[in-house]
Amino acid sequence: MEVNQLYIAGTGLVSAIGGTTAMNWCSFNADINGYTQSNYRTQDFSPVKLALIPEEYFDHLPEAVQLGPQTSMRHTRILLAAHCAIQEALAGNKAFTLSNIPLVQACPNLLPVDASFNKRLRKNLIALSGEKQTPDDNQGFYHTLNTGRSAVIEGIELAFKLFDTGKPKFVLVGGADSFDDPSAIKILDQMQRLNSESSNNGFCPGDGAAYILLTSEKEHALRKGNKCVALSRPSVGFEEGHLHSKLPYKGEGLAGCFRELLQSLASEAKINTLYSSMNGEQFWAKEYGVAFIRNQQYFDDKLVLQHPADCYGDLGAACGGALTILASQDLLHRQKNDSCLLYSSSDHGYQAATILKSESIDV
Structure with missing residues (x-):
């Protein structure tokens, strides 16, 4: 049976302006700007502005799990940000963890090395949370999209299709990304897309994670008042x-x-x-x-x-x-x-x- 609408049952958001949904909402309403001048430079030596998650947002996390020798600092930041946002999104539903709920993941796609990282992303997130790996090996529980900014909303469309089957009661949809990497900055600089003193037509690269717990049942929806x-x-x-x-x-x-x-x-x-x-x-x-x-x-x-x-x-x-x-x-x-x-x-x-x-x- 086709589902016409879904309800938001939980959210988690981490960015340069906040470590939780509430912090981001308040900062956004106050027009707080998370841009800072980085150590990166463009080809003409202009400083590059970035909007990075403050390191203190990660201070409460456990010691890093074994992510493999090829896990870069950028990928580590993506994992940590995703972990924080997922924990917040699932906080109101203690029965659900990454091990037992379908995850529709919008993945980073700027660099060639992202492809192998994305394949093991769910397993690394489960390991980071301390949960036990499930024997399903992601089958039916892990769906990835690599289309960039549109991927999470496309992921919501995929969640609708999962709910159409009548099987899941909840689906977690979200994405995590970061541009804090010399190779990523170099690519954007060569394309003249960076926000810098020498360009008035660029953007400020950021990093962050955003996850939404969806349900088809209104009684499980996240509430504020009524x-x-x-x-x-x-x-x-x-x-x-x-x-x-x-x-x-x-x-x-x-x-x-x-x-x-x-x-x-x-x-x-x-x-x-x-x-x-x-x-x-x-x-x-x-x-x-x-x-x-x-x-x-x-x-x-x-x-x-x-x-x-x-x-x-x-x-x-x-x-x-x-x-x-x-x-x-x-x-x-x-x-x-x-x-x-x-x-x-x-x-x-x-x-x-x-x-x-x-x-x-x-x-």
């Missing part, structure tokens, strides 16, 4: 004229995602808040502008556009998860039930969007 948050089945698209394509940009990918979602709204309903993956690069502003203009009739005249990368940098594979968590907090803190649209776009054309709405729960 409210919970539901997600619609995402719309997924592809832009042929993407950032790295030689084809002309036509704006059909994101505009199509918006149209598919917004056509299902009640005729009198208008979207008044939109959460975007825009990171400061001009390409993404153009993409949003095209999608907005082609669907303008669905948006309120006083639309609020939120792009949290201004606070915590570009989170890569964790981007869609962070947007979903901040948007859910926004809805939970409003006086009346409401809805908002969020989307995330990847460098290579993958795009995904969903609508979140708050609902009342009988208490």
Whole structure:
């Protein structure tokens, strides 16, 4: 049976501006900026700004497990950030651990070495948490996506398909990523995409992790007072004229995602808040502008556009998860039930969007 909506049962978010969901929400509302000048330099020796998770957020963690000799410092940071966010997301549901719940993981994909790291990511996370490895060897419990910023929202679509089978009661969806690596910075510098003194069209690389525990049963939803948050089945698209394509940009990918979602709204309903993956690069502003203009009739005249990368940098594979968590907090803190649209776009054309709405729960 096809599931029409899912509920958020738990969240975990770690970034440069906070070590928990609550910290990130408060910092974001206060417009706190996590950008700092790093020791990296561009080819013309301009300092590079990064938005990195403060080291003290990892102080409470156990001693590092054996991750293998090829595990870089960047991959270690990704694991530690993911561990912190997952523990928070599952904190309200003690019966569930990584060993017994399906995980849909948005993975880093910038460097060639990421592929082998992603294959053993779940096992390393289980080892870091001190849990016993299960004999299933990930079969049916571990699903990976390597499409970049859009991956978590695409992962939510995959979670819907898992719930359609009627088997799981909960699914954990999330992503973790980091750009804190000389090879990663070099690649971005060669592409002239870094936020530096010599560029006005770059982004600030960040690192972070964001995980969302999903359920199809409203009684298990995360509550604030008498409210919970539901997600619609995402719309997924592809832009042929993407950032790295030689084809002309036509704006059909994101505009199509918006149209598919917004056509299902009640005729009198208008979207008044939109959460975007825009990171400061001009390409993404153009993409949003095209999608907005082609669907303008669905948006309120006083639309609020939120792009949290201004606070915590570009989170890569964790981007869609962070947007979903901040948007859910926004809805939970409003006086009346409401809805908002969020989307995330990847460098290579993958795009995904969903609508979140708050609902009342009988208490």
